[in-house]
Amino acid sequence: MLKNMFDQLGRSGACLSGFVSMRKIMGINTLVFRLVPAVLLLALTGCSSTKIQDGPPADSVDVSTIPDAIPTPIQVPLKNTPYTLGGVHYQPMASANGYAEDGQASWYGTKFHGKQTANGEIYDMFKMTAAHKTLPLPSYVKVTNLENGQSVVVRVNDRGPFHGDRLIDLSYVAAKKLGFADSGLANVAIEGIDPETFSRSPAHERDGDLLYLQLAAFKNYHNAQLLRRDLFSRIGVQAKVVKGDESEPLYRVRIGPVESPEQLEELLEGLSSAEFSPPYLVYEKPVYEKSIGDARSSEKTATEVEAEQSEQVVRAP
Numbered sequence: 001m002l003k004n005m006f007d008q009l010g011r012s013g014a015c016l017s018g019f020v021s022m023r024k025i026m027g028i029n030t031l032v033f034r035l036v037p038a039v040l041l042l043a044l045t046g047c048s049s050t051k052i053q054d055g056p057p058a059d060s061v062d063v064s065t066i067p068d069a070i071p072t073p074i075q076v077p078l079k080n081t082p083y084t085l086g087g088v089h090y091q092p093m094a095s096a097n098g099y100a101e102d103g104q105a106s107w108y109g110t111k112f113h114g115k116q117t118a119n120g121e122i123y124d125m126f127k128m129t130a131a132h133k134t135l136p137l138p139s140y141v142k143v144t145n146l147e148n149g150q151s152v153v154v155r156v157n158d159r160g161p162f163h164g165d166r167l168i169d170l171s172y173v174a175a176k177k178l179g180f181a182d183s184g185l186a187n188v189a190i191e192g193i194d195p196e197t198f199s200r201s202p203a204h205e206r207d208g209d210l211l212y213l214q215l216a217a218f219k220n221y222h223n224a225q226l227l228r229r230d231l232f233s234r235i236g237v238q239a240k241v242v243k244g245d246e247s248e249p250l251y252r253v254r255i256g257p258v259e260s261p262e263q264l265e266e267l268l269e270g271l272s273s274a275e276f277s278p279p280y281l282v283y284e285k286p287v288y289e290k291s292i293g294d295a296r297s298s299e300k301t302a303t304e305v306e307a308e309q310s311e312q313v314v315r316a317p
Contacts, residue, residue: 054111056172056181061126063177065250067214067280068153069128071140071195072268079119079137085162096139096156099192103167105143106185107175108160117158124171128280131158131169140193143168145178145186152177153193153281209283212256213267215239215276224251231255235270242284254282 080092093099109125117123119137135141135156144151154174161169168190172181180186215231218224224241231239231253242252258264271279 052111054109056109057113057125061173061176062244062246062250063173065217065244065252066126066128066173066177067282069140069155070213070268070279070281071153071193071198072272072278073195074138076138078139083159090133092134093136095194096135096141096192097194099135099141100190101167102146102187102189104165104185105145105168105170105175105178105180105188106161106163106166107170107172107181109172119157121157123158126173127171128152128154128174128177129158129171130154130156130174131160132156132167133159133162135192140195140198141168142191142193143170143174143178144189144191145180146189147186148179150178210257210286211264212254212282212284213258213264213271213279214282215253215255215271215279217244217250217252219248219250221251224253227253231276234274237267237270252282254284255279257284 078094080094082089082091084090108123108131112123113125115123117129117137118131121138123129130141130143132141137157137159139156140153141156142151142153152174154170158169161167166185168188170178175181175186178186178188216224216227218227221241221243228239228241231237237255239253239255242254244250244252255267258267268279
């Protein structure tokens, strides 16, 4: 019975879990524990009176350093078992392919940061993830803010939101990239992504931009260089270190530009086989050479090229 209660409560079951842990610490017999439902009800009532508020992280986050999720073929069994919560029965989909729906998006942050999601992963409000009531876990979707046209790609790895008519619950950084972290809610369009065909389609292209795979972003330049050299030594891939324009710059390790869907698929397979962390898709504006006629511009360009060749560092666009 208690197990069913835990399964149905999901993210809301943390307080009940604490009470059960307290029961163990106090040495209360399991049989006695089952015979005092009134005490359990009282404990849950007390928990609700001290409800932890959700919110953003204490420090500001530069979401420009956080790339979208990359849809990759699912290598684990999908979790799409039917479930009932609050008297409502939910029948998860077998696939996100072809899914499209408009609705209201919300986000969740510090209250659930570091806690387990519905598919067993750990929720990280700084990653591009989402919760949905009926999409299979995991799956990938494109979310577009209908009010400003901004779009992101997220990995669905949790259940929710179970609040009114809200359609999807995004991680904090995903909501901030879509421009509604402050307001809390937004009208969005959701499109399911087939990871099997994603890398073979032109859907990942953006007009005039160059596609890169970003492996990591470091505060320490030398750590970024170590990863760049490790990439080359293990899978023979050349990468660059991109220095950001922040007051305390981050050094991003990127592979590219990726010139074809076939190359993208090959790179993803190579990184996976070498057990590198899954990369993210990022886009850069192409950098054009300055005119030779301008002596000062030519001198600056030569200096930048020399620095890039010696340190493999370029500034983020």
